[in-house]
Amino acid sequence: xxxxxxxxxxxxxxxxxxxxxxxxxxIGKNSDLFxxxxxxxxxKFVGLKRIGEKKSAxxxxxxxxxxxxxGTPDDIVELAKATHLVSDLLYIL
Numbered sequence: 001x002x003x004x005x006x007x008x009x010x011x012x013x014x015x016x017x018x019x020x021x022x023x024x025x026x027i028g029k030n031s032d033l034f035x036x037x038x039x040x041x042x043x044k045f046v047g048l049k050r051i052g053e054k055k056s057a058x059x060x061x062x063x064x065x066x067x068x069x070x071g072t073p074d075d076i077v078e079l080a081k082a083t084h085l086v087s088d089l090l091y092i093l
Contacts, residue, residue, distance in 0.1 A: 005077045012073035022068045022076050024048075025093040026083055030055060030062040034088035038064065041086050045079060061090065 003009075016022070028034040042048060045068065052065030070076045083092055 005080065008080065009073050009077050012076055016070075016073070018073065019069060019071045022070050022079075024066045024068050024076075024079060024083070025052075025063065026086070026089060027061055027063045027091045027093065028086060029088040029090065030060055031088050034062065034086065037085075037087035037089075041082055044082055048079070063093075 028038070042050070047069035049067045050064060051067050052063070054063045055061070056063075068076070068079055070079070080092070083089065
């Protein structure tokens with residue numbers, strides 16, 4: 001079975017010179033489940049810094065923006081994989 005992140009990894013190699021700062025954004029439900037899962041996610045990555053947080057107009061959703069200092073493309077791939085595991089995640093931007 002092929003790696004679903006291989007195309008993403010190749011794009012990173014072509015786009016960035018490592019080490020590199022990578023902006024990572026995602027949106028989830030504004031829930032305790034999401035916030036607790038985000039806290040666990042953030043604890044896994046050294047070099048991950050939250051630089052933005054915005055609630056939707058009705059307050060039901062929360063958009064988070066991070067700056068991530070990645071040493072290699074695989075660091076960013078691992079970040080993306082971990083993001084997919086965040087509970088109540090809606091979108092990765």
